Amino acid sequence: MTSIPPPVYWRQTKNWQNLLGKIGTVILATTNFVLIEIEGQRYELMTVTGDHLKPKDKAVCVFRRLSLPTPSGLIEYGLKAHVLKS
């Protein structure tokens, strides 16, 4: 299975900057993955490594590496939910 082609990656991610820095509320959370509501819309996001988000936690959308780099192809970056420390 090959790495994601650059045009596909670009199409999938071109609007992600609209969510960067936005703060939302976690609806449901499992290991490294959450359903989060941001400005009335629900999104499914991976969580930042080491974060243990719970329902009702506030989290901010940040830009992080999504997978381990391989010898060829893109190093995939994307949105993740990061716990918001008060």
Next chain:
Amino acid sequence: MKISILGEYITQFGELWDKSLRDLLYESATQAIASADLKPSAIEAIFVANMGAGILENQLHLGALVSSFFSHHPPAFRIEGACASGSLAVVAAQQFLLSGRYQTVLVVGAEKMTDVSSAVNTKFLASAGDFSREYGSTFPALYALLAQAHMQKYATTRDMLSAVSVKNHRHALANPKAQFHKAFSLADINQSEIIADPLRLLDCSPVTDGAAAIVLTSKRTKSPQILACAYACDSLALADRQSLTELQATKSAAGQCYHQSGVTAGDIEMAEVHDCFTISEILAIEDLGFFKKGRGGQASLSGQTTYGGKIVINPSGGLKACGHPVGATGVKQIAYISNLIRHKKINIGLTHNLGGSGATAVVHLLGGKL
């Protein structure tokens, strides 16, 4: 007009080192035709269900592949609907029979999954979700979110999830074709490795090789009949769902089936439901109307879903213990229930097959000749 199931066959399910996808398709197709007591030349068309051969084996065009087993090369179609591919292929075959275009057809579902790594299988299975909306998700993660929602709203417990797995592994002990023949206790399930909280390793169905086939006819027979069938869809992404504690596609398909047939949920003696994870069986038995919403976990824990209870769920062991070769599963469910009816062990049974995290649901009601 009712469609009858003239014959059925299920291969061994498991990690089948010595069998290729072609071997599995050939075995199931030829044995189902033999079981129907037909000559191969009686098959007018073939419907092949498979999800992953294009990704896992670089083998597409499965319709022609199976057709080439026959000297008369019947026309053949490949149907893909993620893990619901098998039952969708049956639906497609039924439509051709009901239209009068054909009178006797073969449906075969198969998947060969164990030749690749877990990482490749995980990525391949994730293709049944909305890749652009659920980036980075895995199916255990999506079903874990559904489990979290059910636990929060209905106080479903760890033991209730585990009871589903314990029961299905116990049922599989009596099924020689099942992938696993090992009994587990609640404690075994509760202490297995966390995959995606709250789902643990023994909450999850396995990676499986296997195939199943049935022969359908519109001719009058004394064989088990398809009393009703219905299918429905919902959004691919969980984020777009109205509710995370029910699968709307299942409710819709089941409602249509009961309406078509006049059969009620209370009439059904056994059901093969889509337990890709333990929470999915709990959701299914509620959404199919066997138990009130929110009571499926307690029903599982109190023995209401096994022999001696209200209804027997997954007598084969289900996806959890019999195995889940995704393209074969829907056909296997129908073949298994049909065989029980043929041998007069039950009168009415139901099958429920899901694609993705409930984006596609197919329900079949089967019964003896009325």
